[in-house]
Amino acid sequence: MGNMKIRVGVSECLLGHSVRYDGGHKHNPYITDTLGQFFDFVYVCPEMECGLPVPREALNLQGDPAAPRMITVKSNIDHTDDMNRFCKARIGELKKEDLCGFIFKSKSPSCGLYRIKIYQDSKSRFRSGRGLFAEVFVKSFPLLPVEDEGRLNDAQLRENFIEKIFCYRRWKDFMNANPDYKKLIDFHARQKLQIMAHSTNHLAKMGKLTAAGKAISPDRLFTDYEVNLMEALSLKATVEKNVNVLHHIIGYFKKLINTNEKKEILEIINLYALHQIPLIVPLTLINHYIRKYKVDYLSRQTYLQPHPTELMLRNHV
16 A cells, blocks of 8 residues: 555535535545545535536425435526436546545535435425435445545544545555455455454355355456455444454464463453443554564454554544
């Protein structure tokens, strides 16, 4: 991955650009100042880019939840066809951008990812859906990590989303480096504990897939692996799942550490299991013992540092 920034899409107003319907913006300092150290943002404002002015009349979604119409709130002008034409063209452009994720503006009729109101026959009746651009984007990039900016305030959702982005970048780097079966075995070995923290079922499935890899065409092998990898990481790494991984890690030390060291690790893991300390505490201790006893297999595990420590994501989960 080197020092190259990871390309991530973002709703333009979150960068502080004044493109919203009211002429303002929704600058998110965490996105620009913190994530901006590691991400190169590709921004999109669907409403402005499809031809609407700034400022403009507010829009909402109406009608069939499976195919809602985008209509101005007061004048009832239908802009659905313009938005759909824009989405088709812009998605084609974004496929060339090497994106590893996308951060959407919440509550937007174009960019909203979750629980966007789709009004029925009155302003008091509505169903929930996605914004028009967000819907087309997710269907076009089904494996790409996506999140809305409001949910980044949740420490667990934030850590999970950013972890997926860095993992997807590693996978793309793997695929760009003349991949073969032997390299996939090595890639999988380094991701095992990270996958385990999200889904033991997926880990078992991916183990069988890689074991049978020589009998499968490379295209199908890599495609199936990518699908399983991103599906696994879409499942939350809970405290309970992490505790399971931490106990699994201890097994690699059992002939190396003394009784007091083992007692110390178990006590720290127990405090984490009781939600009294964050994940970073047991991991810091474990990394100490990995260095002390030179446990090569563990030192290569992405689980121990799936994203830059500067982001301090595991200080809060």
